[in-house]
């Protein structure tokens with residue numbers, strides 16, 4: 157089958173080569189259609205997406221995306237936000253699972269963050285009122301809030317998870333987060349066998365640092381979901397190990413949680429694990445559970461052995477050497 161590969165910016169080109177190498181080594185029936193997008197492409201062409209990219213996703217439905225850089229303060233809108241809104245990938249699913257051998261304070265974390273992906277402050281409704289005042293709108297709808305809550309409970313039900321925690325700040329944002337929380341509580345009633353609770357986002361951050369093992373599935377509006385996911389990535393040894401899937405009714409776009417890492421780009425030392433774990437999620441969702449497990453196990457084994465790993469986890473291997481070590485474990 158055909159699927160779209162967007163290498164993206166910075167380390168994206170290096171780590172997406174790992175995906176191509178793994179696709180070949182596992183002999184997967186995936187033909188990658190490669191398209192450029194992001195800041196580097198925009199600098200050369202003044203366009204954010206290569207022509208044909210959107211149509212290719214429309215046609216083939218599956219995509220894997222490397223990180224794309226977004227200018228801060230000015231410039232074009234995020235490629236990620238644009239793709240998520242264009243393809244209505246309303247659920248951003250981010251599994252956070254301890255990997256033995258990583259430099260982490262915990263070894264028992266197994267939780268999943270489900271982030272609402274289409275609205276909230278990311279809707280991009282903001283403008284300046286003169287030079288000294290700016291105004292941004294936090295948009296929350298019952299429809300999207302119920303949809304993401306239902307996705308979280310369905311995910312819990314089909315993955316043997318026991319509890320869903322709603323992350324919010326409804327004490328302060330009474331209408332917007334209040335509506336998100338109310339929708340969550342309404343949907344929770346349809347799933348009596350799954351425990352539900354609500355935790356205010358600031359307290360959530362502290363609880364995750366103190367006792368992350370208490371959490372199972374978290375569901376959050378867009379902004380809190382974004383921030384809490386990086387916190388959780390830190391609990392399992394860093395951004396190098398956090399994959400994600402942007403899931404919609406018709407389209408799926410998988411990516412690493414991390415960004416383009418400009419500080420290490422072009423040095424051949426990026427950890428490809430997060431993008432490879434995102435690829436594992438993708439092939440699992442395509443129905444190939446055996447190869448998804450093979451890939452995930454090979455990453456875990458390579459990291460646990462620790463002799464051929466990248467510098468973010470204490471090794472000296474290049475991205476290619478690390479990828480090759482993973483492939484040898486197949």
Ligand code: NAI
Nearest residue numbers: 223224225226395396413414415416417419420426427468
């Ligand atoms: P970042 O995630 O790119 O980097 C944060 C730190 O983690 C850096 O020290 C980096 O070297 C390290 N790091 C990240 N991924 C790594 C990997 N695979 N292996 C080893 N070390 C890794 O975050 P930052 O610097 O805030 O953002 C850089 C750019 O990426 C920005 O333009 C931002 O907008 C974009 N970004 C894109 C995302 C996406 O496309 N999904 C997500 C997050 C940020």
